[in-house]
Structure formats: C-alpha cells, structure tokens
Amino acid sequence: MSQRFNSGAGPSYAAAANPSTGFNQDKSSGPVETVKEVASKFEDFIDTYTQGLKPHLPAFGRFLIVVTFIEDALRIVTQWKDQMWYLQRHRHFFWILAFSFLVINVVVMLACSFLVIRRQHAVFAVGGLLAVVVIQGFGYGLIFDLNFFLRNLSVIGGLMMVMSESFIKKKNIFAGLPSISETDKRKYFQLAGRVLLVFLFLGFVVQGEWSIIRIIFSIIGLLAVTLVVVGFKTKWSATFLVLLLSIFNILINNWWSMHHAHHQRDFLKYDFFQTLSIVGGLLLLVNMGPGGISVDEKKKVY
Helix, strand or coil: CCCCCCCCCCCCCCEEECCCCCCEEECCCCHHHHHHHHHHHHHHHHHHHCCCCHHHHHHHHHHHHHHHHHHHHHHHHHCHHHHHHHHHHCCCCCHHHHHHHHHHHHHHHHHHHHHHHHCCCHHHHHHHHHHHHHHHHHHCCCCCCHHHHHHHHHHHHHHHHHHHHHHHHCCCCCCCCCCHHHHHHHHHHHHHHHHHHCHHHHHHHHCCCCCHHHHHHHHHHHHHHHHHHHCCCHHHHHHHHHHHHHHHHHHHCCHHHCCCCCCCHHHHHHHHHHHHHHHHHHHHHHHHCCCCCCHHHHHHHC
16 A cells, blocks of 8 residues: 555264164264364354344445555545655655645545445445555555565455455346346456455465464464365355454554554554455455355355
8 A cells, every 4th residue: 555654754973773783883983074073063153153243244344345445545644745755755756746646545545445335336446446556556666565465465355355245235137137147247256355365364474584473373374265265164264364363463563552653653554454454355255155166165066
C-alpha cells in the first residue's frame, strides 16, 4: 500500500457381530481414519459453537478485507505533507501529479471500501481496489518488492472472495434461463481467492530470521495452507489459519506498543492491517466453503 512514514516525520469404525462365532470383531481404524474422525469432530465443534456468529461472519469478513484500504486512506490524509514530499523528492512527481495521485487514492479506497462493506456494485468496488494496489505499487516504487508483492496477492485473494460472494447473492433474474455461467464464475473466483489468500503466509516463511518457534509455526501453517489450496477440510483449516494469524498479528505486529515517533511503528501498523484483511478473506472462505473446484466438493460427488 502507500509509503510508510514516521508519524513524527457416521463413526470412523464399525463393530460388526459375527453370527458364525458369536463374537464381536472390531475393525480398528488406521491413522488416516483417525485423522478424519478428529477433523470431523472438530468441524462439528466449530459448527455447534459458532451458530450465533454465522449470520455476522460475511459482514465482518468484508469489513476486515477492506480495513487496510481504510487505514491507508486515513493515513494519507493525516500524513499529507510527508506523502507529498516523498512523491516529489524521491519519486520525482510534479506537484499536480503527486496531489492528484493522493486524492484519487483516498477517494477510490474510501468509496470502494464502503461499497464492499455494503455489498453493492461488487465488480466496480473490487476493480477500484485492485487498481489502487497496482498504481500504488508503481507509484511508490514497490512493485518489485517481494514482501509487498506477496502480501498484496493475499489482499487480492480476499477481494476475489468478495467477488465470489457477490455471485452467490445473485438470483436467476430471467426465469427459464440457465444459471451455469454464474455458477462457473463463483467457483473459479473461490478457487482464485483461496489460492491467493495463502501468499501472506508464504511471505512470512521465506523472510525473516529463523528460530525454533518460527520453524514450528511455519510447518503447521504450511500444512494448513496446503489444505486450503486443495480444498480439503477447508472450513477446518481456514478456521485454524484465522486463529493462527490473529495470534501472530497481535504478538508480532503490535504497533500500538511502540512510541509514536519510532521508525518501525508505521511498518508494523501496515503489516497489522494487511493481516486483518487476509483474516477477513479466510472468514468469508469459512462462511462460503471452498467452492466447486475442491477436494471437499468432489467427495460429495464420489
């Protein structure tokens, strides 16, 4: 996003009775069946204890997806002079170009974020926010920065989930006409969304200093993101990633604990709100499911 500035500047086995012997023979479950049983119980647990939250998940997820754009727009306004100075001094923008660049970014981010939250004109809202991601990458010279690239791929994944949700909302307007087109769009956007969402985690894996905790976190997280990508036990794995990223975000990106003049405060704040956006995309994934192109969906067929 925009340039950071220092603010100061049934069961798994069956017991079958053998009529010829009169004894019960237990068919012990193997490791795979045990894992399936545990995952099934966990999914049942989630469904049972989140019934009250389900009606609110879509709205909350959409808000979290765009919260990084809202924060970015507000920060540009509050650091207007710093933003203008950076664009003119380091990016060599003319004054009128720098001014127009910032105004357009603020207006588009706030307007499109409002539309996403309200679930209105999803195509235009998502298109506007995607345009912001691209022009900010070029405008601030971050388009080839690996961390910026991976994080924004995840943000784009969240926006793809918003698009797929908009197709779910649509009804067959003309009676008798087939709705296969809408169904196809929905499943392809869901596939793109869940694949792109995991790039934030991949960015975490490939960057930073290694430690025992980081290795354990990476291995567990990589297993969860693999399940999300292939669409196997998707709600379970996406819920796990929501919890994992939320804990990580609070412990690592704790920008509020730093002095307002600290040079890392704005960067941690940026990472914090971008991670919230990915969490929002995962919440929509939990609510909608993985879509037609997934292992979970194929299991229903076969």
